[in-house]
Amino acid sequence: MRALTIRQPWAGAIVHQTKRVENRTWKLPAAHHEARILIHAGAQPDKNAEVNGPHLDVYSAIIGVATVTGYHWSDDGLCCGPWGFENAYHWTLGDVAALPEPVPAKGALGFWTPSDDIVNAALRQDTVVAW
Template sequence: MKALTIRQPWAGAIAHLGKRVENRSWKLPAKQHGARILIHAGAQPDKNATVNGPQLDVFGAVVGIATTRDCHWSDDGTCCGPWGFANSYHWTLTDVAALHEPVPATGALGFWTPNADVLGAVLRQVEVPQ
């Protein structure tokens, strides 16, 4: 299972506020379509974001788990509700589950492989759909 580092407050919004799209400048890799991924809150916040809510102040930890469903380009961002950005790829997410306790981890750019301890701590908190 791979992990994806996302800056706060966006990682927390996926896990806790119903955000079901991840905006990226690059296409979702074909091998990640339909994959279960860990949502990792990066060490640095997005200084331009103004979202407030629970668990948005957690940094450097896995905060949730999701399944990547689809990827499409959006010129205006309106296709994915209030969370979609214009001129970006929208990765749609399903089966999102927030962790009760964030799992500390060091992230990386792109998709990365969590170590066995991190993965085990996450999987103990969620039931992974088959």
């Protein structure tokens, strides 16, 4: 199982709010289409973000799971509501579930492979959607 590091508050907005698109400058690798992934909140916040709400203060931890359902390019960002950026690939997410307890983990750029201990700690949590 792979993980994707996303800066706060975006990671929290994915697992605790309505953000169902991840904006990236690169295409989704074919191997990750329809893949179930772990959502990792990065160590540093996005200082330009203006999202408020609970659960946005967790860093360096796995905080949820999601399925990457596809991607598309957007020139204007309007296709994905308030969460889509212009001139970006929009990776669409489904079956999103927050973990009741964050699992501490050091992340990495792009997709990365967490240790078995980290994956197992995430999978043991009751509210994780069936794999």
